[in-house]
Amino acid sequence: MYFDIAPKMNKKDFFNYNREYLGVIEGLKRGERIIAVLGVRRVGKTSLMSVLFHEKKGINIWLDGRMIENPKKDVLTALQEGAKRKENIIIGSISTLNVSIPGIPLPSIGVEIKKPEPSLKDVKNITLFIDEAQRTGKELGDVLSYIYDRYPNVQVILSGSEIGLFEDILRENDPTSSLYGRHILKIRMRRLSPELSKMFLEEGFRQLNIRIDEVEITEVVSELDGLIGWLTYYGYEKAVRGNPRALEATLNFAIPLVAHELAKFLYNKRNRQLYISVLRSAKGLTWEEMMEEIGNVSEGNLGRVLRQLLNYGFLLKEENRYFLADPILRKALGRVNEFLR
Ligand SMILES: Nc1ncnc2c1ncn2[C@@H]1O[C@H](COP(=O)(O)OP(=O)(O)OP(=O)(O)O)[C@@H](O)[C@H]1O
Ligand SMILES: [Mg+2]
Structure with missing residues (x-):
């Protein structure tokens, strides 16, 4: 059923996105080591990963990036746990809009593990799924490069927002990054027409x-x-x-949720008003048009604000024009102050 709000687990409940689905499967078959599923919020990243998690043979390990406190320890521990149990495990949960498929708590918490056991190397066909990878922190890049070099039997599928994941964590084109030069297959999920x-x-x-x-x-x-x-x-x-009155109910649910997400993001920002003005003007304007529309803003400040908003998936950039990533955001802008107090 398409209208189940939990992340989808079966291909039959998963509408469209066949190209993206096959893109990941073919990437896995080709032996790609790191596959990144990219897209804005609520576009279906977790569902795509979850369908693959539930149908893929071998040992699949699911990690929720929001639950990872210490990437080095937690990711390797999860891998080891999967290799030991020889079965699929979910650490954290597979979740969407407050609805989750529960898993087990992170086993590493309170457990001291120094090095991955050698047995990890002997287990074939391990796939590590990291949902919300951009929430994991910069150290994830180091862990991934370690896995990349040491465990050819492990393939990793990550999800996150495009800029958040690439500019903060993977940085494959940055010579100072540990993942520099390693190939990452990118699968982009876009909104439906x-x-x-x-x-x-x-x-x-x-x-x-x-x-x-x-x-x-x-x-x-x-x-x-x-x-x-x-x-x-x-x-x-x-x-x-x-x-x-389902549309009204959806808006009543979505607007405060999005306003709250935006408020959380804006909470520690000094120039909140500039962020809000930028979001208000994100209706297909170019950088120059935005400068003019907002007025009284330096190039540097506008650039920083735009990057942050792209990074966190509030904005999209297409052909040098900026758009809101979610139409609900426009309505949520008027409510954001309620959540900032
Ligand atoms: N291809 C699909 N077919 C049917 N329903 C889908 C599909 N993709 C996503 N959904 C539904 O849309 C909602 C959001 O999906 P999902 O959690 O997978 O998106 P997401 O991109 O991971 O979102 P978030 O950014 O909030 O993590 C869920 O209720 C899910 O069941
Ligand atoms: Mg998700």
């Missing part, structure tokens, strides 16, 4: 034998755009919970 968004909703309702008004679908697609996370939430409200 309006046609595909419509198709997703129609098929989702069809699966549940529910007829739905064409006018409503058009309105939903124009309000929620092509982010599959919000479309799924809407479908869940409408079809599973039977809520006649």
Whole structure:
């Protein structure tokens, strides 16, 4: 069923993104060592990884980047744990929008492990999935290069926002980075087009034998755009919970959530107002147009703010033009102050 809000585990519940799915599978077959699944929030990164995690043969280990306190210790411990148990393990959880498929707590906490046991080398076909990898911290790059060099039997699939992952952690083109020169396969997930968004909703309702008004679908697609996370939430409200005002419920859920995420991000920023102005002006303007629209901002400051917003997945840059990564953000901007107090 498409309208289940937990991250998808089965290919049959996973709409579209076949090219990205096959891209990862072919990469694994070719022996790629590090594969990065990139995209903005709620585009379906965790679901793509979770489908692969549940169907891939061999030993699969899932790590939630938000749970990793000490990358060197935690990642290697998880690998060792997987090699020892010879079965799939989830450390942390596979989660989305506060809905999780629970796993086990990180085994390394309180356990002293010095070096990976040699047995790790003997186990074939281990895949390490690290969701939300950009939350792990810079040391992840060192751990990955260590695994890359030492354990050819381990392949790693990471998810995160494009800039966050590349500029902060992987830095494959930076000679000072430990991953310099090592190949990383990038799989980019983009929003659905309006046609595909419509198709997703129609098929989702069809699966549940529910007829739905064409006018409503058009309105939903124009309000929620092509982010599959919000479309799924809407479908869940409408079809599973039977809520006649499902779009309103989705917006009521999404706007404060996004406002809260933005507030958390802005909390320790000195120039919050500039961040908000930049987000307000992100409607397809170029850098120069933004400078003009915002006024009274130095190039350096605007550059830093833009990078941060791209980094954390609030903005997208396409052909030198800046857009909000999520249409809900525009509505959330008006509510962000409520969460900043
Ligand atoms: N291809 C898909 N088909 C059907 N539903 C999907 C698909 N991708 C994602 N979803 C649904 O959309 C929601 C968000 O998905 P997911 O958590 O995988 O996205 P994400 O990019 O990891 O988001 P976040 O940035 O919040 O971590 C979930 O409810 C999930 O069930
Ligand atoms: Mg996710």
